[in-house]
Amino acid sequence: MTEVRTGFDEALERLPKVELHCHVEGTMRPGTVMELARANGIPLPATEVTELYRYTSLDEFLSVFWLVQSVLVKRADWARLAYESVVDAAAHGRVYAEVFFTPARHLAGGQRLEDIVAGLHEGLAAGEAETGSRAMLIADIDRAYGPAAGLLLVQEVVGLRRRNTPGAERILGIGMDSTELGVDPASFREAYELAGRSGLRRTGHQGENSPPSAIATLVDVLGAERVDHGLSIMEDPALVERFALERIPLTVCPNSNIRIANAYPALADHCFPGMRRAGLLATLNTDDPALTDLDLGYEYRSVAEAFGYTWSDMVQIALDGVEASWLDPADRTALRRRITDEAAALQPG
Numbered sequence: 001m002t003e004v005r006t007g008f009d010e011a012l013e014r015l016p017k018v019e020l021h022c023h024v025e026g027t028m029r030p031g032t033v034m035e036l037a038r039a040n041g042i043p044l045p046a047t048e049v050t051e052l053y054r055y056t057s058l059d060e061f062l063s064v065f066w067l068v069q070s071v072l073v074k075r076a077d078w079a080r081l082a083y084e085s086v087v088d089a090a091a092h093g094r095v096y097a098e099v100f101f102t103p104a105r106h107l108a109g110g111q112r113l114e115d116i117v118a119g120l121h122e123g124l125a126a127g128e129a130e131t132g133s134r135a136m137l138i139a140d141i142d143r144a145y146g147p148a149a150g151l152l153l154v155q156e157v158v159g160l161r162r163r164n165t166p167g168a169e170r171i172l173g174i175g176m177d178s179t180e181l182g183v184d185p186a187s188f189r190e191a192y193e194l195a196g197r198s199g200l201r202r203t204g205h206q207g208e209n210s211p212p213s214a215i216a217t218l219v220d221v222l223g224a225e226r227v228d229h230g231l232s233i234m235e236d237p238a239l240v241e242r243f244a245l246e247r248i249p250l251t252v253c254p255n256s257n258i259r260i261a262n263a264y265p266a267l268a269d270h271c272f273p274g275m276r277r278a279g280l281l282a283t284l285n286t287d288d289p290a291l292t293d294l295d296l297g298y299e300y301r302s303v304a305e306a307f308g309y310t311w312s313d314m315v316q317i318a319l320d321g322v323e324a325s326w327l328d329p330a331d332r333t334a335l336r337r338r339i340t341d342e343a344a345a346l347q348p349g
């Protein structure tokens with residue numbers, strides 16, 4: 001590591017960054033998992049949570065993700081999680097995020113969506129007040145619970161927004177995550193149509209473990225405006241060309257793809273630079289930072305190093321995060337200006 005590289009890394013850490021693919025449950029600190037499990041009487045299979053945070057497949061990761069979710073019982077638990085997620089991300093230069101929460105398991109267990117959203121809102125607001133880093137919410141459907149539960153979630157989100165319950169205005173849109181194997185995204189059409197009619201934005205995880213045709217279905221049948229991961233798009237040059245032309249964003253998580261799904265042997269083998277060379281609006285995100293020992297500063301540093309990106313390449317990636325966001329036009333302009341100005345001041349020699 002040269003002196004210049006250190007300055008470069010430091011500047012990347014401080015560069016104002018946007019994150020559009022981060023699961024709030026995946027930000028849970030190992031210590032918080034243990035404390036909440038103890039307080040709520042949830043048995044953990046290992047004493048060291050960090051031992052749990054190792055995976056060889058997406059489905060193995062999901063079983064740990066579900067275990068971590070299970071320690072969230074009370075409204076205060078959601079608030080603590082949300083607060084810590086903002087504080088931890090802000091420490092690495094995240095200034096704005098649209099964060100997923102996936103409440104299917106909790107709703108099935110008897111928790112009320114209204115309480116979950118109110119708790120998340122309370123924690124996010126406290127984190128924002130302390131750091132100035134903003135976070136909005138995306139309510140994710142858990143595919144494993146099926147289309148009926150997905151529709152019910154969207155109906156409930158629409159209901160909260162209509163009644164303007166605490167935190168409801170933070171929910172910008174809906175998404176869909178969890179297992180992709182053997183699930184036809186079109187089966188969630190009713191939920192996505194209701195979301196669209198109700199003024200909610202739409203995204204969805206696809207193409208991490210499913211073919212490019214599933215990505216096309218997400219956009220064409222479900223009306224998704226963004227695609228989370230979207231890796232398999234690279235197998236379909238025509239679809240790549242269309243996404244590039246229409247500037248349909250992909251929220252890509254290169255390090256997560258290696259640590260969770262083992263989709264690539266090493267970062268250098270990831271398709272992220274290929275995506276950007278093809279003109280795709282491919283943004284950079286951490287996915288589940290605590291569960292995979294990542295942060296957004298590391299994500300930027302490691303990607304810059306693996307692909308030889310310059311400072312201006314990295315600033316463009318940060319700006320692409322703004323373009324891909326669901327911020328309104330005035331906030332978008334302001335954030336773009338902030339990133340440009342601070343990038344100029346931070347520019348490493």
Ligand SMILES: [Zn+2]
Binds near residue numbers: 021177205228
């Ligand atoms: Zn994800």
